[in-house]
Every structure is written in structure tokens, then in C-alpha cells.
Amino acid sequence: MMAKCPVCETEYTPNEVETCSVCGYDLTPYPPIIGGIPSGFLEKEKKRIAAAKRVWQLSQSQVESAQLMVSHLQSQLDEMTRKIEGFTQSQSQLESQIEAIASQLQSQNEAIASQLQSQNEAIPSQSQSRLESQNKAIASQLQSLPRLESQIEAIASQLQSITEAVPDTPILSSSGFDYTELNRLLKSGYWKAADDETAKMMLAVARQTQRGYLDENDIKNFPGEDLRIIDGLWVKHSNGLFGFSVQKQIYINCGGKPDGSYPVDNILERFADEVGWRVNYEWLRGKDLTFSPWDAPKGHLPENVRYRVRRKQRGMSRCGVIGEYVSSLSIWRNL
Structure with a gap:
């Protein structure tokens, strides 16, 4: 007579198998006990089986979701192949x-x-x-x-x-984020739109789109692969003029540290002057930036993300904002 696994309900022949061939659950029968199995033990065993069953069902749901995603990506790939x-x-x-x-x-x-x-x-x-x-x-x-x-x-x-x-080949990180649109904007020379897209993608990667800004923990845990993809696209399409790695080197040349720290305060002003975020001792706003590789200083972009970095305090000065941006960009360590 066939029996069913209490976790995944796979049929098996009692006394012939010790573990379930599908979920691996232990199917060894209980040894005979004089007077029967204590009710407390049975109750505990029922809870253990119920917990194992929930874990199994959750894993199966995740497998189905992954299979649907793979199927969807394969359909997109097939369609793109036909177009090409x-x-x-x-x-x-x-x-x-x-x-x-x-x-x-x-x-x-x-x-x-x-x-x-x-x-x-x-x-x-x-x-x-x-x-x-x-x-x-x-x-x-x-x-x-x-x-x-x-x-x-x-x-x-x-x-x-x-x-x-011919459509560009999709640029995907291992975490599933698509940088094809950022690549298109940079390749076409739409620098302002690419700057906005960079900030949007970084918020999405950090799971902070709804909140609208990144805090120190978000920066600290930002995936290095995604950062390198973003930086690589900026450096490639600007011929080495723009990008986080370009800003990092300028900051180090100004006396800053690779982790975003700065020994003396005037390093921040020197850095901002070098990349063109401060002109004649005045801090520029986003609308006053130069979105042209022929006129902008080296390291001028990307810049929008600077406004997406926050501490808990509000009302910081312009120097405080740039200080927060640079010091929080310990993200540079991943470049």
C-alpha cells in the first residue's frame, strides 16, 4: 500500500525508502513503543511537520516565480534575436x-x-x-x-x-537591474537625462525609490557590481571625462582618502572647484550645471545622486551637503 510524504505529498512505499526523493524529508517509521507514542511527542512532531511543509511550499513558490522570470526573459531574447x-x-x-x-x-x-x-x-x-x-x-x-x-x-x-x-544588447546586473536605458542615453549624448537616470537606478538598486534618498547604510551596502556597471558606462561614453571613478581620483588628488574621508575641511572646496560644482566660491545648483562634454570640467558628472544622499539631520549648508556626499561615498571603495 502506498503512502504520501507529509511535507510534499509524494507517494512512496513504506519501509522501502528512508527519505523522500523529492523534498528529502525523513520517512523512517517510528520504532514501536510500549504503551504507544506519548501525545506530547506527537503534538511536537505535528508542528515540526507543519513547519517543514510551509518551508517546502515557500520554496516551491519561489522556484515557480524564478521559472516564470526565466521564461519571460527567454521570450524577450527570442524576440530580439528575430529583430536582429x-x-x-x-x-x-x-x-x-x-x-x-x-x-x-x-x-x-x-x-x-x-x-x-x-x-x-x-x-x-x-x-x-x-x-x-x-x-x-x-x-x-x-x-x-x-x-x-x-x-x-x-x-x-x-x-x-x-x-x-538595431537594439542595444541588454545590460543586466546579476541582481536583475537593467542598465540598457542608461547606456542608450549616454551613447546618444543625453547627459542631463543620463544623470537623472543614474540617480533613479541607484535608488532602485538600494530599494529606496519610495523614500527618495540614500542614507549611510544604503551607501555602505550598495552592490559593487551595479556601481561598476554605472561607472563603466559613464567613463566609456564620455571618453574618460565623467564617472564615479574619475571623481574618486580627483578627490584623492585634492588630498582626500579613497574611502571618502577628508583630513582637512578645505579638501571639499578644492574637490568641488575641480569638478565645477563650485564657481567663484558659490555652490551651483543642478539647473546651473554644464551638461556638455565640450564645456564641462573633468568629473563634473554624474551629479544628481549628490542630492539623494541624506543624514537624519535637515537644513545642512551647501558645504554640508557636499561633505555628506563625499564622506558617504565610501561606495568608492568598490571601484
Whole structure:
């Protein structure tokens, strides 16, 4: 007669198995006891089984959620793969057209050159009128060359548009956060939007989107992988002009420590002057920053996150805010 595991309800044959093949629960029967098993022991055993069953059900729920997430990501990947294949096919067709037109253009150039050479060799034996007629014919052929060049430029432009339309490969951290949008904004040169996106992503990673700011514990426990992804995108698309690691090196050059501490107070002002957050002893607000790699000082961005760092105290001065930002960026240790 078959029995069921009290935790996961998997059927088994009593006295033939010692542990459940699915959940691993101990299925060894109780040894016979004279007078029966005490009620207190049975009650305790029921509670233990109930607790094990709850843990099993919770783990199964988590497994199902993970499987759904994997299925969803696989569907997205399949769809993106189909789009890329379509773009690749269109690109191949356009490249074939360009090659055909280029070949045609080369053949015409060679034919014209050969004809010119033949005409030049035959000039002594030709009349002036015939020579002029031939020159007009050659000029007519030469006039068709700009049209072919225009066609090549149009196809090249179309090819570039298709290439740019291919979606970027998703940039995901192991914790599941997607930095594809930040990469797109930086790649397109939308520096202000990228600065805002950086602050938004850091709040999301720290699970503080609703609260709207990061405290010292959030900074201390911020995942190093996510920070390095954010910093790497800024450094890459700004050619080394912007990024947390760039700010860190400037701060160290000003006399600060790699963990965000500062031996003397004027290090903060020196750092702010270097990255352009303070001009003529005046602290700039977000709207007054320079969102251009041609005009901004090195380390100027990202900056929005500076306003997302808070202590419990309120009403800090501008110097207090920058001090809190730098000292709390012990996050630099992960770079």
C-alpha cells in the first residue's frame, strides 16, 4: 500500500525508502513503543511537520516565480534575436546593392577611359566635327556619374539608419537591474537625462525609490557590481571625462582618502572647484550645471545622486551637503 510524504505529498512505499526523493524529508517509521507514542511527542512532531511543509511550499513558490522570470526573459531574447536577424538580412541586401552599383560605376569609368584613349589615338585621322560629336557623347556619359554617386550615398544612409536601429544588447546586473536605458542615453549624448537616470537606478538598486534618498547604510551596502556597471558606462561614453571613478581620483588628488574621508575641511572646496560644482566660491545648483562634454570640467558628472544622499539631520549648508556626499561615498571603495 502506498503512502504520501507529509511535507510534499509524494507517494512512496513504506519501509522501502528512508527519505523522500523529492523534498528529502525523513520517512523512517517510528520504532514501536510500549504503551504507544506519548501525545506530547506527537503534538511536537505535528508542528515540526507543519513547519517543514510551509518551508517546502515557500520554496516551491519561489522556484515557480524564478521559472516564470526565466521564461519571460527567454521570450524577450527570442524576440530580439528575430529583430536582429531581420535587420541583418536588410543590411546584407543593401550591401549587395552598393556592391552592384559600385561595380557598374567602375565598369563605366573603365569604358569611358578606354573610349577617351581610343579617340585620342584616332584624332589625327578624324575631322573636327566628328571629334566634337564624340566629345559630347562622352560628356553625356560623364553626367550620369553623379546620379550613381547619389544612389550610393542614399543607400549608405539607409544602411546606417538600419544599423543604428538595431537594439542595444541588454545590460543586466546579476541582481536583475537593467542598465540598457542608461547606456542608450549616454551613447546618444543625453547627459542631463543620463544623470537623472543614474540617480533613479541607484535608488532602485538600494530599494529606496519610495523614500527618495540614500542614507549611510544604503551607501555602505550598495552592490559593487551595479556601481561598476554605472561607472563603466559613464567613463566609456564620455571618453574618460565623467564617472564615479574619475571623481574618486580627483578627490584623492585634492588630498582626500579613497574611502571618502577628508583630513582637512578645505579638501571639499578644492574637490568641488575641480569638478565645477563650485564657481567663484558659490555652490551651483543642478539647473546651473554644464551638461556638455565640450564645456564641462573633468568629473563634473554624474551629479544628481549628490542630492539623494541624506543624514537624519535637515537644513545642512551647501558645504554640508557636499561633505555628506563625499564622506558617504565610501561606495568608492568598490571601484
